[in-house]
């Protein structure tokens with residue numbers, strides 16, 4: 488029986504991610520530059536939740552050379568075990584199961600306010616590449632996705648980190664098949680919103696780094712309260 492349900496879940500996952508790719512506007516508002524930057528807010532939102540829970544106080548956002556984004560926090564790290572309901576790692580579950588949660592429960596998402604921490608699978612569905620790395624118990628665990636989350640390199644240990652250290656890092660590259668207008672991130676859009684998020688979340692340090700040019704550009708936002 489386990490085998491059969493696994494297949495059903497597998498198909499459900501693929502259908503969920505495919506649904507997002509078919510109607511991205513339903514999940515992120517548009518596939519213009521606005522929708523592109525919305526992906527960053529969906530991921531950063533999760534690290535902010537971890538800071539609100541009191542477990543993270545630094546969030547780093549990198550604009551990488553190829554216009555992929557890396558978001559790193561020093562929170563507890565997404566749990567690295569097997570998810571009880573899906574039978575696959577919790578990390579894989581977070582990035583592949585479409586949470587019908589939304590702001591109004593059911594399908595009706597209030598896009599502008601963000602998906603409130605259920606958007607990770609949406610970002611994965613709309614990315615040609617996405618890698619999650621979690622530092623926990625002195626190990627670096629990794630799960631990698633390609634082609635809108637279809638091809639998965641399952642949870643495995645790829646390195647070591649300081650035993651005392653914990654945190655989550657997510658790198659994603661928006662899919663040019665979806666974002667046909669532009670896949671280039673705008674430093675000022677990211678800077679403005681990240682500064683606002685630091686202001687709204689006192690004592691949370693947010694560091695934005697742009698690694699696309701020879702000269703690295705970096706700004707730090709911290710509002711003490």
Ligand SMILES: Cc1cc(C)cc(-c2cc(NC(=O)[C@H]3COCCO3)[nH]n2)c1
Pocket residue numbers: 530531533534537558559560562563564565566581607655656657
């Ligand atoms: C960048 C990014 C993206 C996503 C989807 C989650 C996270 C994330 C998730 C967490 N922490 C958790 O999930 C908590 C949840 O409670 C158990 C311990 O781990 N920290 N950071 C960070």
